[in-house]
Amino acid sequence: MNDIVKKRLIKWGLGLGLGNIALVLFSFLILLALLGNFVDGKNKNDSGGGDIGISELGEKEIPKEFIPVYKEAGKKYDIAWTLIAAFHKVETNFGTAGNMVSSAGAIGHFQFLPETWLGWGYGKAPPKSVYEDPAMIARYGGYGVDADNDGKADPYNIKDAAFSCANYVSKSGGMADLQSAIFAYNHAQWYVDKVMGYYKMYSSGDYTPVENGGGNSGNGKYKMPVPSPVTITSGYGSRVDPITGTAGEFHKGIDFSGSIATPILAVTNGTVVYSQFNNGGFGNCVIIQHSDGYYSLYGHMSSLNVSVGQSVKTGSKVGNMGTTGSSTGVHLHFGVYKGIFVNPVDPSPFLGL
Ligand SMILES: [Zn+2]
Known part of the structure; x- marks a missing residue:
């Protein structure tokens, strides 16, 4: 609860900081994409991150070096990899937004608050040595992931950050409840529309789960043997x-x-x-x-x-x-x-x- 409120405050802060012009521009971009790009549903190729293809715009705009990382994260958490790309675009313009620190203290590629990354039980402003420690994250129930297994869950490491984003989205409703999952990331409808806009612009075809039975809860390497809710x-x-x-x-x-x-x-x-x-x-x-x-x-x-x-x-x-x-x-x-x-x-x- 606490982190959601905090997250909202922060994102509102960011939104105001960017100014309304940015919002208007984004709306136009999305509209353009809806008119132009978002018609073909062919090539459902894909090797990971569920069954979803990349659009022409996605080919142009998504940095190639990140695609395998998004796919790996998407596959692990049963999230469309193009959705992770959309978050990356919206949060830090693919990691190119300055030093990737927001005025409110959100950090890294996907703009997590250190408190959300670590888990809010620790208290305010955990030091780096604490929030990067996977054992501490496990203890405080945060969303940070040490995906590259270097012993540190680093919000500035693209792999750790992308996996953490996918982890957060998965635990907030995942592909089965995408609007809620994006809303949980940042409680604002304009934000949901923006991420959804890029997600649709970058995707060709519709997402289908990694395997035919996806959507069951559980974030281990196996899915649950019974449908949700699991008791x-x-x-x-x-x-x-x-x-x-x-x-x-x-x-x-x-x-x-x-x-x-x-x-x-x-x-x-x-x-x-x-x-x-x-x-x-x-x-x-x-x-x-x-x-x-x-x-x-x-x-x-x-x-x-x-x-x-x-x-x-x-x-x-x-x-x-x-x-x-x-x-x-x-x-x-x-x-x-x-x-x-x-x-x-x-x-x-x-x-x-
Ligand atoms: Zn038994």
Whole structure:
């Protein structure tokens, strides 16, 4: 809340600083683009950042060296890469706006306040040594990302900054709720229109999620196995066994609640290696093998929608939620393993939990 208010104040400040002339000019630009450029929806090529192509204007205006970075960030957070380019354009004109410090203290390529970057729990004006520290960002729940893995989340580093922008947009509604997501970045309708204007000018075609099931929450490398909103009823680790009542049972997965109609979704691309009723307690159970060396397991389902040998994409439906096998109620038991039923690991980091 606090950061949103602050962000708004800052952006209003910027807006006034630029003057109304700039706004009028931008409106004209957008209008021109709508008239001229925004008609063709061909070439849905693309290798990352979801399925969206670049327009002729985008080819001309977006600096080539940034495109792979936008694409990588877009792919990771399921955001159109041309939207990230639009933010970069609006915030600092692709990193060319002076020293990239606003009068209100927003910094770097995408003009984050240090407080938003780090998380507002720390308090006002965190020093660089603090807001650049990924451990401190994790502690205070900010949006800064150390995408180039150099140990520093640096708002002036294009990769860190672009990933942080995509992270922020993703956590604010993402492509499924684009108006809200942009509004969250800066609470002003003129700002939303401006970013949307560039996004449309730079894009050809419509965005479709990275894989067919995109849009589920979760910012790990895997998507959630159930649609949003996600409710977890039991985490990974020691707990009291819900069936026997004995303490110290080790729960080798995460339980998600839902109804018998809830579709169960593949968390990432892979090949089905198990799909049958399991007598060991998992009931109707699917296991998918992934190229990263891990296996995902989906248990207690009411129905099975895939068969062994089938390749599935992120978000493919593998079955419906149920309560088959050793289960006290309708839920999904989801596990990540290093083998088929052996060597379980904590799924939380895979799901970004
Ligand atoms: Zn379970």
